[in-house]
Amino acid sequence: MTNVKANRTVRRGRLFPEIQWSEEKKAQWRAERAAFRKRCKVIFDRLKPELIDPHYNWYMAVEPDSGEYFIDKDDMAATKMCRQKHPTAIPYLFRINNTGACGSI
Template sequence: MTETEQIRTVRRGRLSTESTKSQEEIDQWYAERAAFRQRCKVIFDRVQPELIKTHYNWYMAVEPNSGDYFIDQDELAVVQIAHQKHPNAKIHVFHINQTGVCGTI
């Protein structure tokens, strides 16, 4: 008789951040993300009063290194527009309203 060999499949997916990064690395990532958002918010705050009059509840993607921003009614469309102009850049998306937040908690 021949024995059949059992093949075990490895589960695919992300490892949890707690198991792969130290608390210092996680804290540093959050600090970098907050600093990046603040750089983008400066640009948003500068143009928001004018855009809120004409583009209320639209979305605005900001690329802080160039100071460019893009607006569209659709959140995914504005991200695509921004990535076409700046393919490797990080962007931040704001909702053009009083708070700049895209959702509610």
């Protein structure tokens, strides 16, 4: 039996360099994300005082176009509930606590 060596070429760098975003496109994307978060934060701030005691450290998925929100102990479950009702919408996830942040650094 002969030994056959695989002759593979190693790819370096990005696979599709033409997909790189310009600085203007990155800035536009950041501005759109900030505006989206701001719309969701208004809903979260309005509901936080009544939800913080019974649901502390639960997750809240907000869909800002309809104003609906979904609460669950699990972050994926809250997102899934929102996706079932609004399949094309992207929800924003908050944690029901003093800051609304979902993670820690």
